[in-house]
Amino acid sequence: MTMAERRSRRGGTSGKVAALLTATLIAGPALAQETTVNFLGANSLDWYAPVIEAFEAAHPDITIAYQRVPFEDLNAAIEARIGQGDSSIDIFEADTPRVPALAWRGYLAPLESRRAEIEAAVPNPVDIEQVSHEGTLFAYPMWSSTQLLYYNRDLLDAAGVRAPAAAPAERLTWAELLEKARAAQEAGAEWGVLVQQVDRYYQLQPLFESSGAGPGLTGDGLLEPAVDTDAWIETARWYADLFEDGIAPRGIAPSQTDDLFINGQLAFMIGGPWVLGRYMSAEGLDFGVAPVPYFEGGEPVTPTGAWALGINPGAANKEAAKTFAEFVTLTAEGSYLSISQAPFPPTNAEARQRYIADMAQLASQIGPIHAVMEYELGNTAVGRPRTIGYVAFETIMNRTFSDIRNGADVAEMLEQTQNRLGRAMSRLR
Amino acid sequence: MSARNRLYAALIFLGPALLAVILLRIWPAFDAVHQSLLAPRATRYGFENYIFILTDPVFQNSLWTTLIYSLIVNPLQIAIALALALLMNVAVRLIRFWRTLILLPVAIPQSVSAVIWGVALRPDGPVNAMLVAIGLEEQRFLTSPDQALASVILIVSWIGVGYWMMFLLAGLQDIPKSLYEAVRIDGANRLQQFWYVTLPQLRRPLTFVLVANTVANFLVFAPVQILTQGGPQGSTNLIMNEIYTLAFVAGDPASAAAATVILVSVVLLVVIVQFRMMSAPEDRQR
Numbered sequence: 001m002t003m004a005e006r007r008s009r010r011g012g013t014s015g016k017v018a019a020l021l022t023a024t025l026i027a028g029p030a031l032a033q034e035t036t037v038n039f040l041g042a043n044s045l046d047w048y049a050p051v052i053e054a055f056e057a058a059h060p061d062i063t064i065a066y067q068r069v070p071f072e073d074l075n076a077a078i079e080a081r082i083g084q085g086d087s088s089i090d091i092f093e094a095d096t097p098r099v100p101a102l103a104w105r106g107y108l109a110p111l112e113s114r115r116a117e118i119e120a121a122v123p124n125p126v127d128i129e130q131v132s133h134e135g136t137l138f139a140y141p142m143w144s145s146t147q148l149l150y151y152n153r154d155l156l157d158a159a160g161v162r163a164p165a166a167a168p169a170e171r172l173t174w175a176e177l178l179e180k181a182r183a184a185q186e187a188g189a190e191w192g193v194l195v196q197q198v199d200r201y202y203q204l205q206p207l208f209e210s211s212g213a214g215p216g217l218t219g220d221g222l223l224e225p226a227v228d229t230d231a232w233i234e235t236a237r238w239y240a241d242l243f244e245d246g247i248a249p250r251g252i253a254p255s256q257t258d259d260l261f262i263n264g265q266l267a268f269m270i271g272g273p274w275v276l277g278r279y280m281s282a283e284g285l286d287f288g289v290a291p292v293p294y295f296e297g298g299e300p301v302t303p304t305g306a307w308a309l310g311i312n313p314g315a316a317n318k319e320a321a322k323t324f325a326e327f328v329t330l331t332a333e334g335s336y337l338s339i340s341q342a343p344f345p346p347t348n349a350e351a352r353q354r355y356i357a358d359m360a361q362l363a364s365q366i367g368p369i370h371a372v373m374e375y376e377l378g379n380t381a382v383g384r385p386r387t388i389g390y391v392a393f394e395t396i397m398n399r400t401f402s403d404i405r406n407g408a409d410v411a412e413m414l415e416q417t418q419n420r421l422g423r424a425m426s427r428l429r
Numbered sequence: 430m431s432a433r434n435r436l437y438a439a440l441i442f443l444g445p446a447l448l449a450v451i452l453l454r455i456w457p458a459f460d461a462v463h464q465s466l467l468a469p470r471a472t473r474y475g476f477e478n479y480i481f482i483l484t485d486p487v488f489q490n491s492l493w494t495t496l497i498y499s500l501i502v503n504p505l506q507i508a509i510a511l512a513l514a515l516l517m518n519v520a521v522r523l524i525r526f527w528r529t530l531i532l533l534p535v536a537i538p539q540s541v542s543a544v545i546w547g548v549a550l551r552p553d554g555p556v557n558a559m560l561v562a563i564g565l566e567e568q569r570f571l572t573s574p575d576q577a578l579a580s581v582i583l584i585v586s587w588i589g590v591g592y593w594m595m596f597l598l599a600g601l602q603d604i605p606k607s608l609y610e611a612v613r614i615d616g617a618n619r620l621q622q623f624w625y626v627t628l629p630q631l632r633r634p635l636t637f638v639l640v641a642n643t644v645a646n647f648l649v650f651a652p653v654q655i656l657t658q659g660g661p662q663g664s665t666n667l668i669m670n671e672i673y674t675l676a677f678v679a680g681d682p683a684s685a686a687a688a689t690v691i692l693v694s695v696v697l698l699v700v701i702v703q704f705r706m707m708s709a710p711e712d713r714q715r
Contacts, residue, residue: 072658076677105680251552251572395678403661406572413662420487424679427469427481 035320036063040078041093042071043307043342051337055327062320075391082107087314090321094139094310096130097384097394102310103133104388109311109318111137114326121330127347130383131308139308140329143344146376147203147302148369149177149293150261150269150279152189153286156180159187159267164290166367168375173296174238177268181247184267192247194261196271197254199401201394202303203270204239205384209301210294211235215385216397222387223429225421227397228414235295237410239401250406261285273373274342276362288367291376304381306344345377392424458693464686478687482675488688490663491671494578495647498667499699502582502646507638510590514597515627528598531591539588543652546584547571571656574664581665584652589645593638600634601627629709636707640700647696668692 041048045066052064067089069077074093081089083105094102102108111118115137119128122141131139149164149172156163161180164172172180181192197203205215213231218224226232242248249260258275260266262282269275270292279287294300309325311318327334335348339355346352359370384390400417404410468477482488517528534542549556550570557567570580608626617625628635650669653659659666659674666674672692676685 076673079677079680101680251569392679399658399660406661408574408662416486416662423481423485423487424681427679427681427684 034061034063035317036065037090037317037320037324038088039064039066039091039321039324040074040081040089041066041068041307042074043093044068047342048338050340051328051334054337055324055334058327059323062323064324075395078102078107082312082314085314087312087316089312090315090317091325092310092312093307094131096139096141096305096308097386097390099131099138099308099310100133100386101388101391103136103138106313107310108138109313109315111140111311114322117326117330121335121349122347123349124347126383130305133386139310140325141347142308142329142335143306143339144347144377145272145274145304145306145344146373146381147206147270147272147292148372148376149290150271150275150287151290152184152261152264152267153288155184155187155189155264155267159184159189161187163288166288166290166372168291168300168372168379171291171300172293174293175296177293178242178247181267185247189267190265191249191260191267193242193268194248194257194266194270196257196269196275198248198252198257199398199405200254201397201401202305202384204397204401206292206301206303206382207239207295208232208235209382210298211238212295212298215382217385217387217389217393221389221429222385223389223425225393225418225425227400227421228411228418233411233414236404236414240404240407240410243405244407248405261287272344273359273369274344276343276369277341280362280366289369289372290367291372291380300380301382302376302380303384304377305383345373389425389428392428393421396420396424461686461689461693464683465690467683469681469683478683479691482684482687482691487663487666488671491659491666491668492691494664494666495668498578498582499643499646502585503639503643505582506586506589506593506642506646507635509586510593510638511597511631511635513590513594514601515623517594517598518601531594533591534588535592537588539585539651540655542588543584543655546580546587546652547656550580572661574660574662577657577661577665581649581652581656581667584656585646585649589642593642596634596638597631600631604630632707632709636704639707640703643699643703644696647692647699 039048045068048064048066052066056063075098078092082092094108099108103110118137118140122128127141127144128137130144131137131141151163153163159180161183164170164177164180177193181189185192195203208214208216208231211231211234213229213235214226215222216225216227216232218226243250252260257269258271258278261269261271261275262278262285264285279285291300292302309329311321311325315321328338329335329348332348332350332354335346335351336354339346339351343355343359346355356370356374359373360368362369363371385393387393396417400413403413465478466474466476468475468481471477513531517524517531521527537545548554551557552567552569552572556570561567569576571577604627608630609622612622612626648669649667650673653665653667653670654673657665659670668688669692672685672688675681675688
């Protein structure tokens with residue numbers, strides 16, 4: 001019951017007139033009172049603070065309460081809270097490849113009624129596809145993503161190694177990169193090369209796509225695992241050898257990898273544009289960017305897709321949550337603010353233009369990052385498999401990658417994973 | 430007060446507790462059984478979920494790991510707790526200080542202990558630094574499939590033994606001194622005193638510690654989830670972690686319910702056996 005309704009029951013005739021006036025003056029019933037929208041996510045509150053502040057200033061009747069859980073626990077939190085009908089979560093971060101699984105389970109409110117507005121602000125059909133399941137829109141597209149090769153200029157200079165070129169046509173092969181990395185290590189760099197999210201499928205899928213091994217899922221609805229093929233074993237072995245040969249460090253968590261690059265202990269880092277904030281402000285770090293390497297004989301491939309905003313179908317404050325989501329994703333101002341602390345490429349077209357212009361200003365310092373990103377987003381981006389089995393697939397794969405980099409037998413590990421995936425997927429078919 | 434009134438009074442006082450037991454224990458248990466008998470998208474009861482998990486090598490491995498873990502961790506913790514209790518029961522200087530020191534880890538939440546130990550046992554952490562300092566080799570601890578379970582046992586024991594020691598210590602202090610005097614007059618040595626007086630007199634607190642500790646160890650979850658998530662290579666995939674994985678990672682609540690029912694049955698069985706073994710001969714004759 002809204003405040004206006006409550007007042008109308010309590011009052012007499014004059015009260016009823018006043019209530020009627022109040023009700024007609026205030027646009028939506030849910031907005032007629034102080035509303036707190038609960039926002040569940042895995043990313044740092046710092047990233048959202050500017051956009052939340054601007055939103056609250058424009059909507060004084062709505063407060064956004066952000067609840068952060070570790071990335072590894074976000075699925076469990078969604079499953080345990082939204083899956084059990086908890087209405088206290090209104091809006092949450094939905095990773096785009098998880099949209100089909102979340103939609104299939106009924107954890108995302110359909111947004112077809114807002115299609116026209118969403119498509120007007122986000123005209124790229126690929127971005128719309130990323131938040132759809134079987135033709136229905138299920139989330140507000142927020143950010144996209146890509147990967148770059150970051151290199152430490154001082155470490156390469158010390159080794160007399162030529163920095164990789166920024167032009168996509170001169171992209172390095174992995175073999176060429178490892179040669180440079182080894183040379184840098186011989187000249188004093190502690191570590192050669194590291195993938196920022198060491199054991200996450202998002203960053204490792206491109207290795208398997210580039211080598212021709214494929215995404216690891218096939219068949220109807222992408223529900224059949226294919227991670228025990230010779231090509232998969234070979235590529236996984238190549239990755240395991242980086243750690244075996246001491247080019248990359250073992251036993252390190254994804255959250256600790258940036259520090260190695262910032263502290264000048266690492267020559268090459270594969271990372272998203274969101275690391276720029278920390279790298280640019282790191283004292284004494286002189287770095288440049290180049291396109292990510294590819295396997296000789298294979299295609300250059302970069303990952304893509306990023307966070308979108310989903311609405312809990314059972315949310316207590318659905319309308320207020322949508323108002324916030326639309327401010328963040330459909331207005332240029334909100335979209336641009338949402339990436340001010342973590343520069344993901346926004347999907348909002350107007351904000352994207354401003355974003356690319358900002359990136360172009362960094363070119364004199366770190367190389368033409370805007371050109372590399374635009375090329376990768378337009379030419380080499382391969383999304384993660386869009387299947388209702390993705391959540392289970394990704395979590396199981398991440399654990400497998402963790403075991404592989406820590407020294408488990410690759411072929412044995414992938415065979416076990418194939419079986420585990422097969423059983424998990426069989427429960428979804 | 431009439432009998433009827435007494436019954437009403439008892440019901441009013443017991444009501445909240447009974448309601449809590451029904452809502453928080455009995456109803457979820459029935460719900461788990463109900464869920465476990467319904468396969469995904471099935472409309473009729475069946476044993477499909479049980480067949481699915483019992484033929485799953487990952488679940489089998491998890492049961493096996495839990496069994497090995499229980500067989501090591503329970504006797505180990507109780508032996509250490511008993512040894513510490515005996516040690517803390519003698520009059521030495523600063524006895525209160527020593528007792529506090531041993532009990533202190535209990536006051537730290539399991540999750541915090543796990544995080545601290547996680548840092549300590551990292552390949553580049555302080556434990557390895559100490560090992561190197563005294564001339565030993567570095568160990569992989571939680572990143573090695575051969576050492577991870579042992580590391581988890583070490584961590585949960587560090588947390589647990591002080592707690593269980595307190596129960597045994599209280600039991601020791603309850604034993605009448607006259608019993609010791611009597612057997613000493615009969616010429617019993619220290620070992621005989623322990624065997625014929627201490628152990629039989631400790632039967633009740635020991636039974637409690639054995640049962641409660643066994644149940645607690647079957648239900649260990651936080652350290653595993655925080656430190657290893659069941660890895661490396663499933664070596665620490667204790668059954669609670671497997672249930673969590675089934676329910677929240679694989680999105681298969683039906684299998685998780687079946688696994689929960691199996692876990693509860695195993696725990697019940699073990700506890701019944703323990704109660705039988707620990708009951709005194711005179712109790713059994715009755």
